[in-house]
Amino acid sequence: MKPRTYACGLDAAVDVIGGRWKALLLWQLHDGPLRTGELRRKLPGISEKMLIQVLREMEADEIVHREVFHEVPPRVEYSLTALGQKLNTALLPLGDWGEENMRAIARRRGVEPAPRH
Amino acid sequence: MKPRTYACGLDAAVDVIGGRWKALLLWQLHDGPLRTGELRRKLPGISEKMLIQVLREMEADEIVHREVFHEVPPRVEYSLTALGQKLNTALLPLGDWGEENMRAIARRRGVEPAPRH
DNA sequence: CAGTATCCAAACCGATACTG
């Protein structure tokens, strides 16, 4: 339990998209629904546990919708809710800022930027 | 050291503003330079250690400028760099999104929103 | 294929006491 308060909207928003994976997942879902396995392949390095855990949190935050198809083998699709789409839109300028400055950020932090997108 | 790569600009950006305090600090510096003590008072709950530590990280990321005035008693002012100002601008839509949805976010997470701003 | 259960390591954050 973390008894805190939100000082402003930005504070709350960062609490929602913070962490290692959420922004990435949001980004991947931008173009439409994806199955669990597709998401896992698009996020190289994520563990089984984190993928599910983070998706559940985003579902609880109502930015991601989870749909189960009762087939064999089982199929589950994740997509953005209307709220999630708005969030994604609100993140575009931040993504642009990061894109422009990624090399410098990566250099200062000893991280290799990836050339994708 | 955390040997990872950035999958996209958003990934890098979240790495820069993530965590409990950075977005808040950025926000406070929006209107001009502030002294250490002023910042501490504007961020109720932050510890001495976190305030300095986070400011140093932001300085290393070149989004905050630190200026020392050699007086007695000592005076230090923090302000946004040009890069920090751009980042702040890029965060505006995200802040708006958070503002609009703060109540719902807070409710779902058992957090009290603060009425300021 | 999708998801769960454990166990463990690292990062994050904060309280406190202290220095120039």
Added chain:
DNA sequence: CAGTATCGGTTTGGATACTG
């Protein structure tokens, strides 16, 4: 006033093995 040092708790993230 601004900053450092230390310590420890909580949270987060991840490897692995397993279930329906």
